[in-house]
Amino acid sequence: MRILVVNVNTTASMTHAIGESARKVAAPGTEIIELTPDFGADSCEGNFESYLAAIAVMDKVLNYPGEYDAVIQAGYGEHGREGLQELLDVPVVDITEAAASTAQFLGHKYSVVTTLDRTVPLIEDRLKLAGLTDRLASVRASGLGVLELESDPERAVAAIVEQSRQAVENDKAEVICLGCGGMAELEARVSEATGVPIVDGVRAAVTIAESLVRMGLSTSKVRTYATPRPKTITGWPISQATRTVHA
Known part of the structure; x- marks a missing residue:
């Protein structure tokens, strides 16, 4: 595979x-x-x-x-x-959807801890669109940019741990989702600090x-995600194509 x-x-x-x-x-x-x-x-x-x-x-x-x-x-x-x-x-x-759906197997409520506050509405909207907000306790921002996860990892871990603790103590979350692909590898440290399951979306x-x-399953093509109708799409694909696509 x-x-x-x-x-x-x-x-x-x-x-x-x-x-x-x-x-x-x-x-x-x-x-x-x-x-x-x-x-x-x-x-x-x-x-x-x-x-x-x-x-x-x-x-x-x-x-x-x-x-x-x-x-x-x-x-x-x-x-x-x-x-x-x-x-x-x-x-x-x-x-985003993988982490949230997995979290619902592990506890009654889950929270997402992400990077900057401006990304919180985007995450909330994606979860709402996916029908995954009924058991969402909160989406919290660590206050750090995505690139700071690499440039200042210790500060990043401290901020993520603090927001995760607040989600558990104040928002009553029972599971934490790490709200950035760049947060991979942080599960153990955040779990140790909070005592709750930590879900990384990539894994x-x-x-x-x-x-x-x-299981041999894939996206339904009956209606919502039907293959795009053949038509002229100017300038697509943008990169040099190596196989035929809709154009």
Whole structure:
């Protein structure tokens, strides 16, 4: 089984960290292919960057030259999953939805701890659209930018731990979801500080994608995510195409 794990930003070191996290939970025989978009922002922390990332991720996936069995969009609260589902015949799993759905197997209420406060509404909207807000206790911001997760990891861990504690103590969360693909590898430290299960969206997405492939299931093409109708799309794909797509 081969799974494409696509970062939503252009920071290659973060793509690699996401890929390594995915490999740690992948079953024997599952190959993880990490992809970085060819254009876009070095971190996604707002609507403009998120919409740009949606185009970049679709472009990158459509230009991947090999075969694959599933795609994971590794951006928390980002746009674009629906477009991928229309374009592809394989399962598409978004880490936001993967983390939240997994959390609901582990406790009554869950909270998301993310980066900047401006990303909170994006995450809330994605969870609402996915029908995953009924058991959402809160979405909390650590106050740190995405790139600070790499440049100042100890400060990042301290801020994430503090917001996770507040989510458990004040918001009555019983599970914490790490609200950024770049937070991979932090589960143990946050769990030790809070005493609750910690869900990383990348790892959750890998196990969900594997399960869908093994069960022979993929996106319904009957209505909402039907394949786009053939038509002329000017300037698409943006990157140099290596296979035929809708154009």
